[in-house]
Structures are given as structure tokens and as C-alpha cells.
Amino acid sequence: xxxxxxxxxxxxxxxxxxxxxxxxxxxxxxxxxxxxxxxxxxxxxxxxxxxxxxxxxxxxxxxxxxxxxxxxxxxxxxxxxxxxxxxxxxxxxxxxxxxxxxxxxxxxxxxxxxxxxxxxxxxxxxxxxxxxxxxxxxxxxxxxxxxxxxxxxxxxxxxxxxxxxxxxxxxxxxxxxxxxxxxxxxxxxxxxxxxxxxxxxxxxxxxxxxxxxxxxxxxxxxxxxxxxxxxxxxxxxxxxxxxxxxxxxxxxxxxxxx
Amino acid sequence: xxxxxxxxxxxxxxxxxxxxxxxxxxxxxxxxxxxxxxxxxxxxxxxxxxxxxxxxxxxxxxxxxxxxxxxxxxxxxxxxxxxxxxxxxxxxxxxxxxxxxxxxxxxxxxxxxxxxxxxxxxxxxxxxxxxxxxxxxxxxxxxxxxxxxxxxxxxxxxxxxxxxxxxxxxxxxxxxxxxxxxxxxxxxxxxxxxxxxxxxxxxxxxxxxxxxxxxxxxxxxxxxxxxxxxxxxxxxxxxxxxxxxxxxxxxxxxxxxxxxxxxxxxxxxxxxxxxxxxxxxxxxxxxxxxxxxxxxxxxxxxxxxxxxxxxxxxxxxxxxxxxxxxxxxxxxxxxxxxxxxxxxxxxxxxxxxxx
Numbered sequence: 055x056x057x058x059x060x061x062x063x064x065x066x067x068x069x070x071x072x073x074x075x076x077x078x079x080x081x082x083x084x085x086x087x088x089x090x091x092x093x094x095x096x097x098x099x100x101x102x103x104x105x106x107x108x109x110x111x112x113x114x115x116x117x118x119x120x121x122x123x124x125x126x127x128x129x130x131x132x133x134x135x136x137x138x139x140x141x142x143x144x145x146x147x148x149x150x151x152x153x154x155x156x157x158x159x160x161x162x163x164x165x166x167x168x169x170x171x172x173x174x175x176x177x178x179x180x181x182x183x184x185x186x187x188x189x190x191x192x193x194x195x196x197x198x199x200x201x202x203x204x205x206x207x208x209x210x211x212x213x214x215x216x217x218x219x220x221x222x223x224x225x226x227x228x229x230x231x232x233x234x235x236x237x238x239x240x241x242x243x244x245x246x247x248x249x250x251x252x253x254x255x256x257x258x259x260x261x262x263x264x265x266x267x268x269x270x271x272x273x274x275x276x277x278x279x280x281x282x283x284x285x286x287x288x289x290x291x292x293x294x295x296x297x298x299x300x301x302x303x304x305x306x307x308x309x310x311x312x
Numbered sequence: 313x314x315x316x317x318x319x320x321x322x323x324x325x326x327x328x329x330x331x332x333x334x335x336x337x338x339x340x341x342x343x344x345x346x347x348x349x350x351x352x353x354x355x356x357x358x359x360x361x362x363x364x365x366x367x368x369x370x371x372x373x374x375x376x377x378x379x380x381x382x383x384x385x386x387x388x389x390x391x392x393x394x395x396x397x398x399x400x401x402x403x404x405x406x407x408x409x410x411x412x413x414x415x416x417x418x419x420x421x422x423x424x425x426x427x428x429x430x431x432x433x434x435x436x437x438x439x440x441x442x443x444x445x446x447x448x449x450x451x452x453x454x455x456x457x458x459x460x461x462x463x464x465x466x467x468x469x470x471x472x473x474x475x476x477x478x479x480x481x482x483x484x485x486x487x488x489x490x491x492x493x494x495x496x497x498x499x500x501x502x503x504x505x506x507x508x509x510x511x512x513x514x515x516x517x518x519x520x521x522x523x524x525x526x527x528x529x530x531x532x533x534x535x536x537x538x539x540x541x542x543x544x545x546x547x548x549x550x551x552x553x554x555x556x557x558x559x560x561x562x563x564x565x566x567x568x569x570x571x572x573x574x575x576x577x578x579x580x581x582x583x584x585x586x587x588x589x590x591x592x593x594x595x596x597x598x599x600x601x602x603x604x605x606x607x608x609x610x611x612x613x614x615x616x617x618x619x620x621x622x623x624x625x626x627x628x629x630x631x632x633x634x635x636x637x638x639x640x641x642x643x644x645x646x647x648x649x650x651x652x653x654x655x656x657x658x659x660x661x662x663x664x665x666x667x
């Protein structure tokens with residue numbers, strides 16, 4: 055069902071903008087009216103890896119992703135893209151520099167067609183309409199939504215909506231993509247299929263993936279490294295094996311689930 | 313099917329709309345002078361409402377200020393073409409070139425397009441970062457300001473008295489021609505890159521930003537184009553009436569034009585055009601009934617004021633049964649069997665209620 059991804063030529067798009075080798079948070083803190091959502095969080099996402107971000111509800115995972123994509127200004131600390139300090143960048147600028155994201159709620163352009171949803175990013179990144187269409191076709195082909203290109207996005211089945219959200223983020227091969235619970239609400243089989251897709255992103259797009267996911271087993275399966283948040287603070291970071299043996303993690307998170 | 317046919321089929325919506333209006337214009341030839349006046353006014357309103365659509369329809373932000381641009385456009389046209397003898401006495405604040413000359417119609421229209429666009433650019437820089445209600449209220453504030461300035465700046469607007477001696481060169485066919493121009497411009501924008509990105513921000517502003525869309529810039533472009541088209545409508549209006557005051561460019565015109573857009577279906581160009589035609593038709597029928605008709609020997613006349621009440625009722629009924637307007641937010645296309653090879657340019661339908 056899944057095809058190889060062949061990216062069309064992209065005239066007028068400055069690829070040098072998106073060649074950063076890592077995206078990092080340096081001592082990030084976000085406080086909402088005195089209430090800390092996250093504090094003192096540091097992590098580095100490399101290209102070519104799937105990096106898992108886990109933690110119980112309210113641990114600050116989405117807030118962290120918002121900071122890393124320009125949707126939330128940190129109260130303290132910095133977000134660095136390669137060597138560049140991103141202070142003052144808009145969300146659109148983050149995307150233009152190769153930092154893409156999806157949303158927990160999907161947030162598709164529901165009244166627009168499936169292919170238009172993907173074209174929007176192409177246009178936003180400077181492609182002509184014609185080129186954006188061509189890129190969108192290649193992307194839908196890869197993700198397996200070609201036959202639904204003309205449907206309104208809101209009419210898609212739930213799992214397809216999630217895939218479309220990812221397609222919209224991946225057009226023109228960003229350097230990093232941050233996926234906020236892409237498999238939420240899916241059955242085990244659907245989830246597994248989606249995770250195969252996620253696992254193939256780094257090699258297909260030379261793109262680093264930060265994956266927020268509730269299901270520990272799933273994250274352990276495809277992440278090279280995992281970062282655990284709890285109550286807005288870093289609890290642990292390491293390989294899946296290290297995380298599984300980490301006592302604080304077991305106490306705070308695994309124990310709770312078991 | 314040749315390339316030309318495919319192209320026609322793909323972009324059939326504006327052509328069909330122009331054809332539809334042309335049909336109405338031809339039918340109007342059968343009527344008397346009063347029908348010609350009604351038609352001219354209707355076509356000018358098509359220009360204005362299509363102008364409104366460019367911003368409101370694509371951005372999803374209601375603007376009460378576009379009639380302010382219409383006012384600016386109307387006065388720009390009047391400054392160009394009103395009788396020099398009048399301008400030299402009453403409008404002494406105007407540049408001498410304008411005072412001493414009666415410029416041609418095309419200069420008037422050019423002014424009616426450019427001046428509102430310029431003002432919209434300045435205003436838009438300030439308020440386009442606002443969203444939702446805040447943006448709408450800011451545009452309302454702008455309408456109030458324009459009205460006050462034009463009602464009080466005696467040396468260039470003649471204040472509350474009228475500017476007279478504007479050549480009445482706009483009849484039904486001229487107005488029809490400009491409505492076609494407005495439709496083409498609005499359509500071109502709608503299917504452009506900027507139009508695509510702006511419609512995305514209408515559906516979900518946050519997601520649009522994540523897709524690298526510079527939302528404020530897209531809105532600004534639409535706002536300026538919208539002001540240019542609406543201003544052009546104002547210029548036509550001045551050259552249709554021949555006499556100009558600020559009074560018409562205020563709340564009631566602002567509301568009726570927005571009502572036309574909403575009744576037609578604010579998310580589509582088809583909605584903008586059909587809204588004007590439908591509301592005009594309802595108004596004319598009610599006006600006729602108010603004047604009284606004779607049916608089989610009995611004279612029937614509605615009491616005075618029933619025209620407004622009737623219009624209100626009809627609009628409410630339409631919106632109750634079609635919350636997304638007469639067009640349901642879709643575009644007019646021929647049944648696709650006829651043009652089976654080429655689907656028309658996709659412009660998103662808007663099937664659910666705008667909240």
C-alpha cells in the first residue's frame with residue numbers, strides 16, 4: 055500500500071535554511087500565572103532518530119512541543135535550532151526553517167480538500183501552486199491517501215485524518231517533525247501500522263522525529279532514545295532499555311499503568 | 313476536449329456568474345427607466361459585496377469597515393470628475409489640479425481603486441493581527457472615523473452638504489461590466505496561493521501557522537484587494553448618482569451589504585453574487601407590494617414600513633433553513649457530466665455552520 059517517496063524538485067525554496075543538525079531545549083521553563091507547566095527541561099533532538107517523549111497527563115509534553123515549534127514563548131531558557139537562537143521567531147518561521155509539527159486534535163483544514171491541506175504548507179514554504187500540487191500528490195501517494203485527494207478533509211476516517219496531519223507536516227522534508235500523540239484513540243492494529251510509518255520517517259525524509267505517545271510499549275519499540283517528563287520536570291533520559299530499568303520511571307509512570 | 317475547453321470548465325464559476333448577471337441585464341431591457349436604475353444599483357452592489365467577500369469570505373473575519381472604503385472611493389471619483397466651477401467654490405482644499413479640471417471617468421475609477429487600497433494598507437498593518445470579534449470591532453471603529461472625517465472636512469468633502477455636478481456616466485451596462493471585472497478579480501484571488509493560505513487560516517489559524525502561513529500578511533493582502541474593489545463600487549456609485557453625500561455610506565449600507573453576503577453564503581463567490589440578486593429581488597417585490605397592486609378588482613397594498621419588516625423576515629427565514637446561505641458555501645458549476653473530463657478548480661465547500 056505504501057509507496058516510495060520521491061520528492062519533486064522545489065524551485066524557489068531555500069533548502070539551506072533547513073540544514074540544522076539538531077533542535078534543542080536549554081533549561082526551558084514555562085509558567086502560566088505563576089503555575090509552572092515545565093521547568094528546567096533540557097533535551098536535544100538529532101536528525102535521523104526517533105526520540106520518544108513520554109510522561110503522564112499534565113507532565114508538560116505538549117507545552118514543551120509548543121515551545122520547540124514557536125507556539126509558546128518560554129518564560130526561561132532557550133530553544134536552539136543548530137547554532138541559531140530562535141528567540142522571537144514566529145511559528146510560521148519555525149516551519150520555514152524546517153521545524154514541523156502535528157497537533158493532538160488533528161487541526162486539519164476541515165472544509166478544504168485532502169490535497170489542499172497538504173498544498174497549504176507547500177505554498178506557505180514558497181512553492182508555486184502548481185509545484186505545491188505536485189509535492190502534495192507525491193506526499194499523498196507515499197502516505198496512502200491518493201485516492202481520497204479530492205474529499206473534504208473533515209470527511210476522512212479518524213486514522214486517515216491523523217495520516218493527513220502528518221503528510222501536511224512532512225511536505226518539503228522538514229529537518230524535524232514533532233508528532234503530538236498521533237496514535238491517540240487508535241486500535242492496536244491501526245497504531246502499529248502508523249508506527250511503522252513513523253519509524254520510516256527519518257530515513258525517508260532525513261528528518262528527526264520527536265514522538266509523544268502514551269503507549270509505552272509502542273514508544274519503546276520505535277524510539278532510539280526516550281525522554282521522560284513528570285510534573286513538568288525531567289525524570290530520565292536514555293535508551294529504551296535504560297528507561298525500562300529506571301527506578302524513578304517505574305515508580306512514577308510504569309507502576310501507575312500496571 | 314481541447315485545452316481551452318478544459319481551462320473553461322476548470323474556471324467555469326466566474327463565467328457562469330457573469331453570464332447569469334448578463335441574463336438579468338438583458339431581461340432588464342424589457343423594463344422601463346426605473347428597472348434600469350434598479351439594475352444599475354444592483355450591479356454596483358455586486359461589485360461592493362464581491363469586494364466584501366474577498367476579505368470576509370476568505371479570511372472568515374467580518375469587517376464592518378468596507379463601506380468606509382466605498383465612501384473613500386466615491387469621494388475620490390467625485391474629486392476627479394465633479395464640475396470644476398463647483399469644486400473651485402466648495403472644495404477649495406483640493407489640490408489645484410483637481411479643482412481646475414474635470415478628469416475622465418477612468419481616472420475617477422483609478423482613484424476610487426487606489427486611494428481606498430492605500431488607506432486599507434495602513435489600517436491593515438495596524439489591525440490585521442487581531443482576530444475574531446476584536447478585528448470586527450476595529451473595522452467598525454474605522455467606519456465611524458471615515459464617516460466623521462468625511463462629514464466634517466468641509467474644504468474637501470463639502471461636509472454635510474452634497475457634491476454636485478458629477479457626470480452620471482454609469483448605467484446598467486457599465487455597472488454590469490465592472491461587476492464582471494470584480495468577479496474575475498475575486499475569483500483570481502480565491503484560487504491563488506494567497507487565497508489558498510488565507511482560506512486555510514479561516515479553517516484553523518493555529519494549524520495554518522504550523523504550515524508556514526504568514527497569516528497576518530495574507531489577511532493584509534486580502535484586506536487591500538477588498539478595499540480596492542469596494543472602493544471601485546463607491547466610485548461607480550458616485551458616477552451613477554451624480555450627487556454625493558456621506559449619509560448613505562454608513563450603518564444601514566454596511567449592514568445590508570453584509571446581510572447580502574451572509575444570505576448568499578459568505579464562504580463562496582457564488583454566494584456573494586446570489587445574495588445581492590436575491591435580496592434586491594425581495595426588496596423590489598416588497599416595494600411593489602407597498603405601492604399597491606390590483607388583483608381582480610381589489611386593490612392590495614401593504615402598510616408603509618412592511619418592506620423593511622418583510623426583508624428582515626425573509627433573511628431570517630433563509631438563514632434558518634440554510635444557515636450557510638443560499639449557496640451553502642459552494643460554488644456554481646454545471647452538472648459534471650457535461651464537463652466530465654475536468655473538474656472545476658476546487659474551492660472548498662463549507663458544509664457546516666460557521667460558528
